[in-house]
Amino acid sequence: NAGVMQNPRHLVRRRGQEARLRCSPMKGHSHVYWYRQLPEEGLKFMVYLQKENIIDESGMPKERFSAEFPKEGPSILRIQQVVRGDSAAYFCASSPPGTVGKYEQFFGPGTRLTVL
Amino acid sequence: EDQVTQSPEALRLQEGESSSLNCSYTVSGLRGLFWYRQDPGKGPEFLFTLYSAGEEKEKERLKATLTKKESFLHITAPKPEDSATYLCAVRADSNYQLIWGAGTKLIIKP
Numbered sequence: 001n002a003g004v005m006q007n008p009r010h011l012v013r014r015r016g017q018e019a020r021l022r023c024s025p026m027k028g029h030s031h032v033y034w035y036r037q038l039p040e041e042g043l044k045f046m047v048y049l050q051k052e053n054i055i056d057e058s059g060m061p062k063e064r065f066s067a068e069f070p071k072e073g074p075s076i077l078r079i080q081q082v083v084r085g086d087s088a089a090y091f092c093a094s095s096p097p098g099t100v101g102k103y104e105q106f107f108g109p110g111t112r113l114t115v116l
Numbered sequence: 117e118d119q120v121t122q123s124p125e126a127l128r129l130q131e132g133e134s135s136s137l138n139c140s141y142t143v144s145g146l147r148g149l150f151w152y153r154q155d156p157g158k159g160p161e162f163l164f165t166l167y168s169a170g171e172e173k174e175k176e177r178l179k180a181t182l183t184k185k186e187s188f189l190h191i192t193a194p195k196p197e198d199s200a201t202y203l204c205a206v207r208a209d210s211n212y213q214l215i216w217g218a219g220t221k222l223i224i225k226p
Contacts, residue, residue, distance in 0.1 A: 042203070042216040043160070056212045091159050104150055105214065107159035
């Protein structure tokens with residue numbers, strides 16, 4: 001059973017470009033979460049999605065950031081007009097359907113975004 | 117405000133020297149407490165979920181316990197391969213988010 005997959009693993013962008021990060025949840029999982037981690041800091045929640053629905057985006061900056069989880073295909077975290085402060089590791093996690101929060105989240109290997 | 121504090125920030129042990137990591141939390145109704153292990157350059161790896169005070173779970177050299185205010189991750193006779201950052205997170209009744217501690221960096225010297 002494949003785990004959570006994220007690509008690319010490393011992404012380099014120049015200021016002002018767009019970054020697209022992809023996440024394929026574990027088989028059978030319908031809940032996806034995105035987190036950001038800065039060096040030597042804890043994980044910060046960004047957004048929680050189910051298929052075709054954004055459930056909680058309270059941790060995501062209001063501007064330049066968006067996320068989707070379409071009916072078919074991976075979840076996408078999109079960052080427009082990237083700035084140096086966006087440089088971080090972005091992790092995706094998934095959990096099975098059912099009582100929200102009851103089940104542990106399983107994480108992907110992350111995408112390390114570097115903005116030059 | 118929901119909060120999670122882990123201590124110590126870093127811990128260096130000799131191989132075989134047992135110790136404990138602490139995770140203190142304040143939440144409005146605990147839905148679950150989660151322990152993860154994170155190796156450099158990798159995503160967090162799930163270890164344990166604890167749901168209620170008094171609950172304990174074990175896996176190899178690790179044992180997690182939970183009270184109404186804190187959780188401990190006990191490591192018995194650690195080996196160098198146990199070196200990692202150990203993360204604690206909680207979910208409260210009030211929202212869907214996991215609230216994370218900053219982690220404890222554990223180094224086991226041979």
